[in-house]
Amino acid sequence: VKRVLTYGDRAKLCSHSVAKFLFTTMEDKQTNLALSADVTTGAELLRLADAVGPHICILKTHIDIISDFKPDLVHDLSHLAEKHGFLIFEDRKFADIGNTVKHQYSSGVYRISDWSHIINAHALPGPGIVQGLKEVGLVKDRACLLIAEMSSKGNLATGDYAKATLKMAEEHDDFVIGFITQSKLSNDPNWVHITPGVKLTRGKDSLGQQYLTPREVICDKECDIIIVGRGITEAEDSVVAAKAFQEAGYNAYLERMQK
Numbered sequence: 001v002k003r004v005l006t007y008g009d010r011a012k013l014c015s016h017s018v019a020k021f022l023f024t025t026m027e028d029k030q031t032n033l034a035l036s037a038d039v040t041t042g043a044e045l046l047r048l049a050d051a052v053g054p055h056i057c058i059l060k061t062h063i064d065i066i067s068d069f070k071p072d073l074v075h076d077l078s079h080l081a082e083k084h085g086f087l088i089f090e091d092r093k094f095a096d097i098g099n100t101v102k103h104q105y106s107s108g109v110y111r112i113s114d115w116s117h118i119i120n121a122h123a124l125p126g127p128g129i130v131q132g133l134k135e136v137g138l139v140k141d142r143a144c145l146l147i148a149e150m151s152s153k154g155n156l157a158t159g160d161y162a163k164a165t166l167k168m169a170e171e172h173d174d175f176v177i178g179f180i181t182q183s184k185l186s187n188d189p190n191w192v193h194i195t196p197g198v199k200l201t202r203g204k205d206s207l208g209q210q211y212l213t214p215r216e217v218i219c220d221k222e223c224d225i226i227i228v229g230r231g232i233t234e235a236e237d238s239v240v241a242a243k244a245f246q247e248a249g250y251n252a253y254l255e256r257m258q259k
């Protein structure tokens with residue numbers, strides 16, 4: 001009999017501490033929801049993180065859209081991550097040569113490697129990008145996701161791109177824990193498949209974003225985590241909306257377990 005592994009089973013299997021923590025959290029908090037906290041002030045970010053924290057396994061940031069950034073912000077955010085038990089994922093989408101991304105990851109204004117448990121990178125530049133990020137992140141026990149497929153209409157990550165991205169990840173599985181993708185790339189239960197472009201109903205925005213539902217992502221496409229931004233941040237009540245996505249995502253996971 002083919003049995004689908006639970007998040008808890010996968011926590012035991014995987015060797016990277018960040019992936020282990022992530023799967024454990026998903027099982028314990030009963031959530032496969034990542035909040036994309038795309039707000040533009042530090043106060044809004046902290047308010048949202050504290051309010052929605054109990055319902056998420058990951059808080060995804062775009063730290064460079066915060067207009068009043070001060071180092072205190074990431075310090076306070078780290079406290080909230082500990083308080084509520086979620087991981088911080090800076091959606092920096094590194095896309096340069098290894099030597100440049102090393103600096104972008106460790107230094108500059110944001111010092112991303114100091115506070116972000118997870119980062120992501122495009123596979124486009126080739127394996128040097130992962131090597132560069134790894135030189136910074138490995139000693140700090142950080143993890144990386146490779147962007148295999150995008151949600152936006154007309155994106156150029158097509159054909160064998162995702163397959164080549166999987167191969168790159170396999171060669172760096174001490175640092176890469178999974179993918180940003182629109183569908184499952186591999187049956188290896190160690191990989192985390194995380195999917196943006198999610199709302200409660202299908203649709204799109206005016207700038208090429210395309211939305212699938214939690215059920216389509218988790219049950220049909222067999223991904224593990226839904227990333228939700230405006231579905232929560234633009235709702236009248238962000239906590240009510242987060243609960244709805246948490247429930248929809250987790251029910252879709254339970255349904256997949258029965259398949």
Ligand code: 5BU
Binds near residue numbers: 209
């Ligand atoms: P939305 O408000 O739920 O549409 O926000 C989606 C978030 O996910 C946003 O922060 C994007 O930068 C991010 N994203 C995406 O939408 N699609 C992709 O393929 C990747 C990231 Br990679």
